Amino acid sequence: MEAHSPLHIAMCPWFALGHITSFLHISNKLAKKGHKISFFIPTKTQSKVSHFNLFPHLISFVPITIPLVDGLPPGSETTNDVPRPLIPLIMTAMDRAEPDFEILLHDLKPDIVFFDSAHWIPKLARRLSIKSVFYITVSAVAIGFNLSRNMKLGESKATDVAEAMQPPPGFPDSSIKRLLHEARDYIDLRSKPLGPTNMRIQDRIYVGVQDCDALAFKSCREIEGPFVEYLERLILKPLLLAGPVLPVRPLSTLEEKWANWLGGFKPCTVVYCAFGSETALRKDQLQELLLGLELSGLPFLAALRPPLEVATLKEALPEGFEERVRGRGVVHEGWIQQQLMLEHKSVGCFVTHCGWGSLVEGLLNGCELVMIPQVGDQVLNARLMGNNLKVGVEVAKGEEDGLFTRESVCNAIRTVMEENYSEVGREIRANRAKLQDQLFNKDEEYIDEFSRKLVLFP
Known part of the structure; x- marks a missing residue:
């Protein structure tokens, strides 16, 4: 293939809105370089993200009908449509759609297919003479940690909590390790099967890495240089970096109600808090989070899912909370335009669960980062940003129980938002601003190189 020849690329993201939007961001970047994109997406979900498609003449949505699965509520298509315990059923539905994916790929005949959670894509693609790229929307730190310690490339898997707390042998940084409660949660999460094949998340990652033709990361050496080099030695196959994948501004505008509300505050004073499309806190921890936002004294907007114990977010609010924060605090249940929210001039702080896409979005938009990781890769992402790069502050939790308090939430916000609060805060703000400029x-430059390597893919 000539170096200037445009490619036809199929995109097969995991059926979660965060993954779908991340795949759309890289699709826009590649379409800008002239490549044609066929984007696989659940039928009704298309309307939720179509405004992110900035090159409709090159990016075509390919609808996927979600197969029926016992226990999955009718109309559910993505993880955002179901409570956390039912997320494995979304994975089951995606796995059962494999025959549909095969028919579509056979008819479309793309040069390359990008995938993430659908570990069966590489073998399917190979049968059709299509190259496969495992486009990973989590950090290289997380993948390196999991591959080397928990998969060990064919050796026995770690099951001991003490071992799971420590970085694997040869890992570039010993400061990235789990606390006691995080190690227990990780081992518990690792043992849970997903989908009809009863494969665990780590198994899916391992099979995807082993069977794909190349790995690609939404990351760059400025953030993860040592960990990228470690992975390159570990996997012995092409590893492509897409860079930060700075999102192009969507065609839509921020909802008028949010634009008007945010417009009532001074620049960089509002705290935006969001925990992604899948994370639901326990009721007591959600209340501590909200009380911490209240205690900070700053205006805030919290976009959260209801705790598992109650049906609606309103039922979980602390007593008297709405009255006390009226005029300066809003709690919202449901989908929100996060990219546009983070871009708004009034937003100065992002309280996040540390999903990789959210962290990068916060960095790129110049928000100070307050990190409250919940599970899996989020913990490693927080340690990378807080301990290694020192561009954000992690909310303190109990070593044994993993619980945070309103005071620890408030203290973290004050550290990054109050100019004279601490020397640590000044260092964090300076580091964050410097990294933002670099990204x-x-x-x-990263996208140009990424596109070039895809075109020259053997």
């Missing part, structure tokens, strides 16, 4: 300056 902006390198974004186009």
Whole structure:
């Protein structure tokens, strides 16, 4: 293939809105370079993200009908449509759609297919003479940690809590390790099967890495240089970096009610809090989070899912909370335009669960980062940003129980938002601003190189 020849690329993201939007961001970048994109997406979900498609003449949505699965509520298509305990049923539905994916790929005949959770894509693609790229929307730190310690490339798997707390042998940084409660949660999560094949998340990652033709990360050496080099030695196959994938501004505008509300506050004073489309806190921890936001004294907007114990978010609010924060605090249940929210000039702080896409979005938009990781890769992401790069502050939790308090939430917010609160805060703000500049300056350079390597893919 000539170096200037445009490619036809199929995109097969995991059926979670965060993954779908991340795949759309890289699709826009590749379409800008002239590549044609066929984007596989659940039928009704298309309307939720179509405004992110900035190149409709090159990016075509390919609807996927979600197969029936016992226990999955009718109309459910993505993880955002169901409570956390039912997320494995979304994975089951995606796995059962494999025959549909095969028919579509056979008819479309793309040059390359990007995938993430659908570990069966590489073998399917190979039968059709299509190259497969495992496009990973989590950090290289997380993948390296999991592959080396928990998969061990064919050796026995770790089951001991003490071992799971420590970085694997040869890992680039010993400071990235789990606390006691995080190690227990990780081992519990690792043992849970997903989908009709009863494969665990780590098994899916391992099979995907082993069977794909190349790995690609939404990351860059400025953030994860040592960990990228470690992975390159570990996997012995092409590893491509897409860079920060700075999202192009969507065609839509921020909802009028949010634009008007945010417009009532000074620049960089509002705290935006969101925990992604899958994370639901326990009721007591959600209340501590909200009380911490209240205690900070700053205006805030919290977009959260209801706790598992109650049906609606309103039922979980602390007593008297709405009255006390009226005029300066809003709690919202449901989908929100996060990219546009983070871009707004009034937003200055992002309280996040540390999903990789959310962390990068916060960095790129110049928000100070307050991190409250919940599970899996989020913990490693927080340690990377807080301990290694020192561009955010992690909310303190109990070593044994993993619980945070309103005071620890408030203290973390004050650290990054109050100019004279602490020397640590000043260092964090300076580091964050410096890294933001580096990411902006390198974004186009990374995409150019990423596109070139895809075109020259053997």
